[in-house]
Amino acid sequence: MSNLNVGKRKSKRIFYFDALRALAILAVIMFHVSKRLSTLIISTYTPTINLQWLFGDFFFAGMIIGVDLFLMLSGALSMGREWTIRSFLGKRIPRIVEPFLFWGFILGIVILLIQIYFPNVLHVIDVFNIQSLGNYFVGIYTSKTFGFGQYWFFWMILGTYLIMPIFNKWLLHSDLKEAEYFLVIWLATCFFTSTINHPLPIKLNYFTGPIGMVVLGYYLRHTKRKIFSNKWFPILLILIGLFCLIYGSFLNSSDHSLFKFDRYSIFNAIEVTGIFLLFRNFSGFTFNSEKLSMVGGVFRKGIFSIAKYSYGFYLIHQAIMDITIKVMQYNHSFIGYGSLFLKLFLITLVISWALMAVLNRIPYVNRVIGAK
Known part of the structure; x- marks a missing residue:
């Protein structure tokens, strides 16, 4: 069965996509908070798993899924549709470039x-001259400067966008079984190359990396296989993925290092598949009572707001987080573990959210801040 008619459907906002996008950016922030607290997580390591270490590693090893979810959403929303290369790149490229340059x-x-x-409190440059300032801003846009380590994402998503028109033409005129063929080989590379670090002798470069997540998102949105509609199957996948990520991290960590799998490991693929299916299968959930409907309305508005600002959040959250840490260290308040995690997460989220909400009300500026 061809997918030629997929792009002819009337476009409308789908709540579970917003929910997935909101979860993706929250996972990114939680992961980066845990990364900043990695030395504290390491200090709690013991030869047997304890609750303190498990708490930190859940966010460090288990929440390295945000970028994967963003990639899957790109595939679910954009692939298998009738658009030209010019229209696709003309819409997508400015949307990611302008906020990247602005922020x-x-x-x-x-x-x-x-x-x-x-x-x-803060020291990022030694001398204020043209050369030093030039190197400073080059470092920002190449993710090598304080507060901008997450900017590698821009270059990855830009490269992914450039190859997506080729894959879209294939998916548009292919059967979903052909997508399954691609995904089976991609999952094999996830296992050998990105999980056990033993690449196969055969070169499978065209089946590796982020494009697999894009195809996976497209496939999971459109597949009709019964097992993927079972409401318990996604939960099983999430539990398996999380267990393997966290237990694998424990086995490879020590009292002086903290281990996490590559973001394209087979365990990440299992977890994000479960999350995507869970949200898809429960997308028709509705609130019946009047009070729950009111709660649901507020909840949905919050989800929509986070989803709307998600790209902007991504571009600004690490600078806000890193500045907050410097201030806390200067004031000798960078102490605690669980409470410190909560403080950093909430401060980063609230400031990012407030900043985006305020700037979104300013004409012209709201076009370049990363709001959809």
């Missing part, structure tokens, strides 16, 4: 101003 410049200036006025 890199604005936050870069903010960090420099903090250094100028509070040199004891």
Whole structure:
């Protein structure tokens, strides 16, 4: 069965896509918070799993799924539809480039101003001259500067967008079984190359990396296989994926290092498949009572808001988090473990959310902040 008619459906907002996008950015923030607290997680390591270590590693090893979910959403929303290369790239490229340039410049200036006025809190550049400033901003856009480590995502998603028109033409004129063929080989590379680090002798470069997540998102949205409609199957996949990610991290960690699998490991693929299917299968859930409907309305608005600002959140959250940590260290309040995780997560989320909400009300500026 061909998918020629997929792109002819009337476009409308689908709640479970918003929910997945919101979960993706929240997972990214939680992962980065846990990464900043990795030394504290390591300090709780013992030869047997304990609750303190498990708490930290759940977010460190188990929440490295945010980027995967974003990629799957790109496939679910864009692949298998009738569009030209010009229309696709003309819409997608400015949407990611403009916020990338805007926030890199604005936050870069903010960090420099903090250094100028509070040199004891923050130091990112030694000399204020043209060469040093040029290197500083190049470092921002190549994810090598304080507060901008997550900017590697831009270059990855840009490369993925450039190859997506080729894969879209294939999917548009193919049967879902052909997508299954691709995914089986991709999952094999996930296992050998990205999980056990033993690449197969045969070269499978065209079946590796982020494009597999894109195809997986497209496939899971459109597949009619009964097992994927079972409401318990996704939960099983999530539990298996999480268990393997966390237990594998425990087996490979020590009292001086913390291990996580590659983001394209087979265990990540299992977990995100379960999450995507769980949200898809429960997308028709409705609230029956009046009170629950009110709660559901507020909940949905919150989910929509986070989803709307998700790309902007991604671009700004790490700078906000890293500045917060510097301030806390300067004030000698960078202490605790669980409470510190909660503080960093909430401060980062609230400031990011407030900043995006305010700027979204400003004409012209709202077009370049990463809001959809």
